Amino acid sequence: MLFSGLPTRQESKGDVQRLSSSDLVMHFFGQQTLQSYRAHETILNQGDCTGYVFILVRGWTERRLGLPDGRCQTLSFGMPGDLYCTDLRARAPVNYTVSTITPVTIAIVGKLEFRAVLTGNPSLSRAFWREQQASLAIQQRWTGMLGLLGATEKVAHLFCEIYKRQEHRGGTRDGACVFPMTQTQIARACGLTQVHTNRTIQDLRRRGLIALRSRRLVVSDFEALARLAQYDCGYLDGENAPTKAACATV
Amino acid sequence: MLFSGLPTRQESKGDVQRLSSSDLVMHFFGQQTLQSYRAHETILNQGDCTGYVFILVRGWTERRLGLPDGRCQTLSFGMPGDLYCTDLRARAPVNYTVSTITPVTIAIVGKLEFRAVLTGNPSLSRAFWREQQASLAIQQRWTGMLGLLGATEKVAHLFCEIYKRQEHRGGTRDGACVFPMTQTQIARACGLTQVHTNRTIQDLRRRGLIALRSRRLVVSDFEALARLAQYDCGYLDGENAPTKAACATV
DNA sequence: CGAAGGATTGATTAGTCTCAACGCAAGTGG
């Protein structure tokens, strides 16, 4: 989300905390390499060591964790502004695989250069840190969801997250947004079978909570969906306090 | 893990990447406030906004995510050296609850002060960043394990993780280590029922993979346990490359 | 128009949860 202002250029003012003032942007956009991928290609392989940071500029990606026995689980979906390979040590291996869902453009910045820019730029540095905090928060939330929600709730939660993340960047209209993932990909993210995911989605449709067709998601009643999914959007931007959810005493 | 050298003082040399040189340590240990808790107390509440960073100095903690409906899921276990509240913005809310498993001592450092020290100290700053990366890696791994492992594998995976994390700080002897969590707490971490966790542990015992009694875990054959759990220790220290696990093509 | 990938349906099975007890050990108060 660090560079979420880049593609649309709409956050450039009024939000002091976010960094999208053009001089910061230019630090990278003057010197970077852009690279394009088609859908269903692999950008990074689990175990790779690269000297670059990857900034997703256009398109959607999927970050997966592979197990020795071949199974794999999606850890997060990426959309423009997301970063990969943020471990700035020169030869740090990544412990996930990143592949494209749609056609994708990424900006590649050398880690050395990236570090140099950060060092000379406290506000960029702070934004970078915030970005990292947000990733961790999302990942924690995802852990929670997988651990304690049932199938319907999980899928609903994913819909909520994707919808809200797009709303943040102004990517929603009339309760609808882009949703390029197939049911198989949803399944991998929710730790379910593709078949069961299908039945789950049908269930959500029948209840009138969502519509999903031709790569678009329509959420007519977000509140209802969020209630079902126990979704709490507080974690996405660290600004709003999350609800102080009751939690059984240990 | 940032300050993992503190309690035992055994990493102070030879490891350039880790920071435990006493001058760095003193930055905090000269000025901090120490605070003690008994077992089963709450240190931080989901939704709290504090101006402090918490450094776990002694004991074990549990970080939980609570849902509106009261259910909760453990996100990670904390042991000496772990940090909480690393979002350095003054009034950032935490989106998890931290409570003690054993008696605990924590060091409390004001965020302003913490930031100031970081700013003047690139190597500490880098270590802090690494620490954050490690948390994210652990959280990703946890997400993966909840999503795709079965009950037995999950529990085995948790045992592997706890064992390895202690091994890193020299906390193991003859394949044994401290393990203060109850079966209920294990269950909350693995997204299982306490009852089912119990049967699962019995199963692991019967197979001769572990022994667990009076708050100690004995792992006679780590390799076997790791194989069952699909455990790959590469992610704990970013130094070793994780295995390039095969991952089905998208 | 045919091929391929994605979505849907049905029948069956495996894994996990739920509910309900009971056992055992450590700690507490009389």
Place this chain on the structure above:
DNA sequence: CCACTTGCGTTGAGACTAATCAATCCTTCG
């Protein structure tokens, strides 16, 4: 020192969720 309490671990039976296997249908795209 014993009776009581409390927390943790263990066991059993039955219900239910989600996985598996196997087709079939629909849509998109070359």
